Structure formats: structure tokens, C-alpha cells
Amino acid sequence: xxxxxxPLYWLNGAVSFLGWIFGSILHFFGMKPPxxxxxxxxxxxxxxxxxxxxxxxxxxxxxxxxxxMSPAEVVRAYAKADATGRASIDLSALDLEGQDWLLRLSxxxxxxxxxxxxxxxxxxxERRSVLPIYAKPPADTxxxxxxxxxxxxxxxxxxxxxxxxRYRELFHAPGIPNPNPKFVPTTLH
Numbered sequence: 001x002x003x004x005x006x007p008l009y010w011l012n013g014a015v016s017f018l019g020w021i022f023g024s025i026l027h028f029f030g031m032k033p034p035x036x037x038x039x040x041x042x043x044x045x046x047x048x049x050x051x052x053x054x055x056x057x058x059x060x061x062x063x064x065x066x067x068x069m070s071p072a073e074v075v076r077a078y079a080k081a082d083a084t085g086r087a088s089i090d091l092s093a094l095d096l097e098g099q100d101w102l103l104r105l106s107x108x109x110x111x112x113x114x115x116x117x118x119x120x121x122x123x124x125x126e127r128r129s130v131l132p133i134y135a136k137p138p139a140d141t142x143x144x145x146x147x148x149x150x151x152x153x154x155x156x157x158x159x160x161x162x163x164x165x166r167y168r169e170l171f172h173a174p175g176i177p178n179p180n181p182k183f184v185p186t187t188l189h
Contacts (some may be wrong), residue, residue: 071121
């Protein structure tokens with residue numbers, strides 16, 4: 001109520017009204033307000049240079065790892081990659097016939113090779129046919145849990161515990177019922 005007595009409130013309203021009228025006219029003629037810059041980081045030139053340096057170092061490291069890969073590892077990496085990743089894999093470790101064979105494989109054959117071991121990929125590359133060798137699943141080393149058969153006394157005690165918990169749930173104190181019980185009987189006897 002007191003804000004209507006403040007002349008700055010009226011001045012702010014008048015400026016907003018003029019901005020609304022002239023803003024739409026200026027917007028029609030191509031004069032748009034600058035975009036909001038809230039939420040953007042203040043990035044310095046040193047940050048950009050450090051990111052570029054890190055990217056080139058990572059690229060050199062990846063190239064070195066790819067040069068050290070054996071032909072069978074290249075085949076397996078090619079088979080495991082998706083369509084966009086396959087385009088970036090260097091196949092220079094393979095001879096021309098191996099590259100031709102690998103590039104002509106279907107998606108199903110590549111899926112079989114991706115599940116194969118490196119030795120399976122080497123055998124497939126050597127014979128120029130898909131002959132995967134699958135890794136053996138790890139043995140189950142967990143011990144089985146042994147359940148104890150409850151005695152008749154334990155069963156009776158569990159029943160009494162269940163009934164007493166439900167009774168305590170229904171009444172907070174003697175004579176005062178719980179207004180919001182979790183377990184409400186569905187039938188009346």
C-alpha cells in the first residue's frame with residue numbers, strides 16, 4: 001500500500017510503459033535488445049590456451065596408443081566402435097586385404113567380433129572369416145546362503161510380535177486411537 005505513495009514507483013511504471021511501447025516499434029525496425037549474459041563464465045585467454053594444449057596432448061596420446069595396437073586389437077576396436085567411431089579408427093596396422101575384409105563385414109559379423117577375444121579376432125583376421133572365440137564367463141564364487149528352518153516357538157513369537165506391533169500402531173496410548181494408522185482392517189467382524 002505504501003509503495004503507491006512512492007514517486008519512484010510511478011516513475012518506474014512510466015519508464016516500463018514507454019519501454020513497452022517504443023520497444024515493440026524498435027523491434028519492428030530491427031533494433032533488438034542484447035542477449036542476456038547471465039550464467040556464462042568469464043573465460044580468459046589462458047584458460048582457452050590450456051584447454052587447447054590439453055586437447056592436443058590427449059590427441060597425441062591416443063594416436064600413440066593406436067600405433068602400438070596389434071592388428072587383432074585394431075579389428076576388435078573397430079568391431080566394438082559405433083558407426084561414427086569406426087570412421088575415426090586408423091586401419092594402417094592391417095594390410096590392404098585385411099582392411100578390405102574388415103570394411104566389408106556386416107553389422108552382425110562386427111557384433112560377433114566385438115564379443116570375441118583378441119585371439120579370436122586374430123584368428124578371424126588370419127583366415128579372413130568371422131571365427132569368434134568368446135571369453136568364458138567368470139565362475140560363481142559366492143557361497144550359497146543357508147536358511148535355517150524356524151522352530152515352532154520362533155513362529156509363535158513372530159506371530160505375537162506382528163500382532164503387538166499392529167496393536168501399538170492402532171493406539172498411541174491406552175484409550176487414545178491413532179488418527180492415521182498404517183494398517184487398517186478391511187472387514188469388520
